[in-house]
Amino acid sequence: NAGVTQTPKFQVLKTGQSMTLQCAQDMNHNSMYWYRQDPGMGLRLIYYSASEGTTDKGEVPNGYNVSRLNKREFSLRLESAAPSQTSVYFCAVNHNQPQHFGDGTRLSIL
């Protein structure tokens, strides 16, 4: 998805390590979202940012922090990774329209 870029695409961490997932958009949309998807499940909202300078918790925020650095970038940080956070993480953006998703970051925590 050319409009929403997530980095890295893959990452393996050890329990207790920290990591920041990056999301950048070139669509000039106000709202940005972070989801996680566990195997065989639908996506669950972690945090979202309705506009630059604001962030709010979603369904499963525990263990995560976010930063809306500017209109283009929204990062997700794991301060002390746990095996339960092994998942695929998706970033999405929108502005009064359907959401556009990135291709995800596949994160494994050993």
Add this chain to the structure above:
Amino acid sequence: DAKTTQPNSMESNEEEPVHLPCNHSTISGTDYIHWYRQLPSQGPEYVIHGLTSNVNNRMASLAIAEDRKSSTLILHRATLRDAAVYYCIRLSGAGSYQLTFGKGTKLSVIP
């Protein structure tokens, strides 16, 4: 609580129409029905949405029951590229755009 009910899986032959059902019996008057799909190893992509009347776009058609308690996503000619998980999502029309995903329907397309 995804608030919608979909079959876990469906199969279709290539080049035949596919009707994917969704039940949303507790829908409120201002809730929209959105459909997204997720191809393997990709993020979800928007397919179509509607409120009351049937909707068509280049990807699919959406048929909404008169009482709005159910809807059907119609793919007119299934291709192998349509093999994906399809999510039916209720979305409040009150300004929020927080999507709640269920498990969706996994569509397999048989050549």
